[in-house]
Amino acid sequence: MSFELLGEAIIAGVLLGCFYAAVSVGLSVAFGLLDVPQIAHPAFLVLGAYGAYYLGGFGLDPLLAGVALTPVFFLAGLAVYRFYHATFESRGTDAGLRGLAFFFGVAFIVEVALILSFGVDQRMVEAAYIGKSVSLGDVRLPMRMLVAFGVALVLTAGLSLYLSSTFTGRAIKAVAQDQTALALMGADPVRIKQWAFGIATGTCALAGALLIIVAPVEPGLGRLYIGRTFCVAVLAGLGSMPGTLAAGIILGVAESIVLTSFGASWAPAVAFGLLLLVLAIRPAGLFGR
Amino acid sequence: MKLRNSILASAAAIVAGLSVCTIPAGTHAQDKTPIRVGLSIAQTGPLSGAGKSGLVALQLWRDDVNAGGGLLGRPVELVVYDDQSNPSMTPGVYSKLLDVDKVDLLVAPYATNPTAPIMPLVKQRDRLLIGNFALDVNAQIRHDKYFNNQPWASARDSAAPFLGLCRKLGAKTIAILAADAEFAQNLAGGVRAGLKEAGLEPVYDQNYPPNTVEFSSMIRAIRARNPDVVFVASYPSDSTAIIRSVNEIGIGGNVKLFGGGMVGLQYASIMQSLGSALNGVVNYNTWAPEKTMDFPGIRDFLARYQAKAKQANVDPLGFYLPPFDYAIGQILAQAVTATKSLDHKVLATYLREHEIKTIVGNIRYGPTGEWANPRIIYVQFRDIADKDLEQFRSAGKQVIVAPDAYKTGEIIAFDQARLQMSR
Numbered sequence: 115m116s117f118e119l120l121g122e123a124i125i126a127g128v129l130l131g132c133f134y135a136a137v138s139v140g141l142s143v144a145f146g147l148l149d150v151p152q153i154a155h156p157a158f159l160v161l162g163a164y165g166a167y168y169l170g171g172f173g174l175d176p177l178l179a180g181v182a183l184t185p186v187f188f189l190a191g192l193a194v195y196r197f198y199h200a201t202f203e204s205r206g207t208d209a210g211l212r213g214l215a216f217f218f219g220v221a222f223i224v225e226v227a228l229i230l231s232f233g234v235d236q237r238m239v240e241a242a243y244i245g246k247s248v249s250l251g252d253v254r255l256p257m258r259m260l261v262a263f264g265v266a267l268v269l270t271a272g273l274s275l276y277l278s279s280t281f282t283g284r285a286i287k288a289v290a291q292d293q294t295a296l297a298l299m300g301a302d303p304v305r306i307k308q309w310a311f312g313i314a315t316g317t318c319a320l321a322g323a324l325l326i327i328v329a330p331v332e333p334g335l336g337r338l339y340i341g342r343t344f345c346v347a348v349l350a351g352l353g354s355m356p357g358t359l360a361a362g363i364i365l366g367v368a369e370s371i372v373l374t375s376f377g378a379s380w381a382p383a384v385a386f387g388l389l390l391l392v393l394a395i396r397p398a399g400l401f402g403r
Numbered sequence: 404m405k406l407r408n409s410i411l412a413s414a415a416a417i418v419a420g421l422s423v424c425t426i427p428a429g430t431h432a433q434d435k436t437p438i439r440v441g442l443s444i445a446q447t448g449p450l451s452g453a454g455k456s457g458l459v460a461l462q463l464w465r466d467d468v469n470a471g472g473g474l475l476g477r478p479v480e481l482v483v484y485d486d487q488s489n490p491s492m493t494p495g496v497y498s499k500l501l502d503v504d505k506v507d508l509l510v511a512p513y514a515t516n517p518t519a520p521i522m523p524l525v526k527q528r529d530r531l532l533i534g535n536f537a538l539d540v541n542a543q544i545r546h547d548k549y550f551n552n553q554p555w556a557s558a559r560d561s562a563a564p565f566l567g568l569c570r571k572l573g574a575k576t577i578a579i580l581a582a583d584a585e586f587a588q589n590l591a592g593g594v595r596a597g598l599k600e601a602g603l604e605p606v607y608d609q610n611y612p613p614n615t616v617e618f619s620s621m622i623r624a625i626r627a628r629n630p631d632v633v634f635v636a637s638y639p640s641d642s643t644a645i646i647r648s649v650n651e652i653g654i655g656g657n658v659k660l661f662g663g664g665m666v667g668l669q670y671a672s673i674m675q676s677l678g679s680a681l682n683g684v685v686n687y688n689t690w691a692p693e694k695t696m697d698f699p700g701i702r703d704f705l706a707r708y709q710a711k712a713k714q715a716n717v718d719p720l721g722f723y724l725p726p727f728d729y730a731i732g733q734i735l736a737q738a739v740t741a742t743k744s745l746d747h748k749v750l751a752t753y754l755r756e757h758e759i760k761t762i763v764g765n766i767r768y769g770p771t772g773e774w775a776n777p778r779i780i781y782v783q784f785r786d787i788a789d790k791d792l793e794q795f796r797s798a799g800k801q802v803i804v805a806p807d808a809y810k811t812g813e814i815i816a817f818d819q820a821r822l823q824m825s826r
Contacts, residue, residue, distance in 0.1 A: 116627070119623065119624065119627050122620075122623050123620055123623070126617070126619050126620050126623070127620070130616070130617045130620075133616075133617075225447065226447070229446075229447055229451075232716075233455070233716035233717065234446070234447065234451035234452050234454075234455050234717075235452050235670065235672040235673075235717075235718065236452065236639060236640060236643065236667075236670075236672060236673060236676070237672075238643070238676045245647060245650060245651065245680065246651065247651040247652055254651065254652040254653065255652075256619060256647075256648070256651040256652065257651075259617070259619075328616065328617070329616055329617070329640060329643070329644050329647075330640055330643045330644070330673075330676070332449065332451075332452070332639075332640065333447065334447055334448045334449060334451075334487075334488070335640070338614040338616075341614075342614070369620075370617075370620045371620075373611065373615070373620040373621050373624070374620040374621065374623060374624045375624070377609060377610075378580075378609040378610060378611035378612065378615070378621055379583050379609070379610045379611060379612055381611070381612055381615065382612050382614065
């Protein structure tokens with residue numbers, strides 16, 4: 115592989131990795147910080163994508179649609195967590211396993227609801243930045259991937275800032291470390307977790323809009339993202355926002371180089387092999403404590 | 404009195420019994436229990452776009468048959484399950500169709516991947532199976548009661564017209580990009596097998612995993628090899644992403660032929676969404692609204708299908724799979740009606756020996772249960788405008804460039820075609 119092609123592969127990988135980070139950041143909060151087995155996260159992403167598609171029918175830009183839907187998703191997240199907590203989490207030590215079944219069920223319901231509402235055909239959106247590219251010397255970069263890059267930076271930086279510099283953000287980090295200690299400080303861990311889950315679900319609106327900007331969506335698409343998003347969240351070191359961005363970029367670059375050079379069919383093996391390698395050396399993940 | 408009544412009742416029962424016994428074989432007109440046709444077809448998952456439209460076509464056939472008095476005087480009932488486009492589901496579904504639902508006739512799931520796992524079961528149970536767009540699934544198993552309804556008989560058949568186009572354009576080098584899944588691999592295998600004969604040197608040959616999101620890396624790698632031809636065997640979402648990437652970052656000025664085995668470029672929603680990005684692409688298809696494809700009854704069927712498609716929220720054009728799924732019903736109906744039987748051995752013998760009249764043309768079967776005269780067509784997208792579904796109903800938008808028997812136009816090299824159409 116020539117240096118020129120390698121350079122192109124790395125740049126494309128960084129853009130792809132930022133996209134992976136953007137779609138995984140909510141899971142880093144829900145699974146990484148809250149220990150909630152949110153296997154329905156990709157289904158919520160697809161729901162966000164369809165929301166952007168629906169609002170696109172009224173002439174709204176998909177990114178703006180994602181922003182507009184964020185509060186709606188936040189409220190939905192609050193409701194889902196409250197239900198999950200009341201019916202599963204508060205009832206015993208095997209909540210994790212039963213929670214997995216609950217969120218699997220939620221994912222299935224979301225998929226079927228989308229099929230009934232929109233049909234099974236692929237959906238795409240239109241925007242000025244879709245289908246066009248930007249030239250950087252001899253390298254042409256798809257504008258939609260540059261948008262994903264920008265949104266990923268904003269999402270991870272915003273969440274990092276929120277978690278480190280606000281009272282609620284620090285409480286969310288605290289609940290991830292020691293719920294009992296947080297309760298002793300007078301805060302309600304369940305309410306904090308509910309709020310954090312709302313944020314995690316809220317990010318799905320914007321990340322879902324990215325999903326349909328980057329590629330067409332169909333109701334069952336979420337299944338393809340389960341492995342990838344969990345891989346990024348675990349590689350990051352559960353709950354770390356900068357780690358999520360770094361893990362996404364590492365996976366994206368590795369995948370891009372493999373797809374360009376060694377043999378495309380090795381891409382998933384390399385990505386998950388990388389995860390195993392990192393976990394063997396640093397069991398807490400790249401940025402884990 | 405009681406005794407007399409019981410004697411009369413017994414006598415009546417005996418007479419009734421005798422009269423049943425004396426009904427000649429084949430005149431089961433009194434039997435009004437439905438003939439049950441069982442199948443699984445993707446209603447969810449990546450194959451559901453075509454699967455749902457295929458089901459609408461089968462339902463149309465059922466309604467047509469029942470409106471005409473049914474088969475052997477019995478109504479037809481479809482027993483349908485959603486296999487979720489998941490090959491691991493189908494063996495269980497077909498066991499249930501056979502053992503619990505006890506269906507009379509079997510239709511295979513839509514597509515190669517879900518069909519392949521049921522072939523051992525169907526052969527072991529020695530049942531008649533009408534295939535539904537499955538490529539090469541009987542090549543090894545050789546079940547003598549399998550009859551596939553698909554206009555190409557093998558991967559080599561499907562590749563032959565494409566390789567012919569390569570020769571016509573004077574191509575010397577080829578890049579192959581194929582999804583790592585059964586159907587795409589079969590298609591790519593057909594091309595790989597014919598490379599030497601076509602005088603093509605492979606300069607890039609990669610399989611990509613089915614969950615690939617972004618294809619620009621692979622398109623860049625292909626562009627760096629500067630091939631004359633790019634053969635792509637992909638599934639709907641990949642096909643869309645690949646065409647988009649080619650449009651965004653380019654594939655190189657040398658490419659004379661691009662496409663081949665891209666699933667999805669036959670679906671209305673994808674064609675409409677990609678619009679002008681499709682110009683110049685050459686891809687396989689099963690039917691196009693061109694004059695050489697006017698088989699008796701197909702236009703009428705499409706008009707009726709399209710009226711139903713809107714309310715069923717499925718492919719509004721229905722060119723790809725629906726006519727062939729309606730034809731599956733016609734294949735079963737002709738065999739059952741002609742033999743007056745539901746015996747699978749009798750039906751299989753009939754299908755092997757007779758020509759079947761369908762809306763996709765007359766079909767004769769070869770030794771492995773594939774069409775004896777395959778008819779895969781390759782179309783080139785031309786003068787496609789953005790955001791216009793209606794244009795695809797007209798001739799001249801998907802010009803048939805191969806095989807010669809159905810050709811409606813000459814191939815134009817990919818780079819030239821795109822240049823012409825961008826003016």
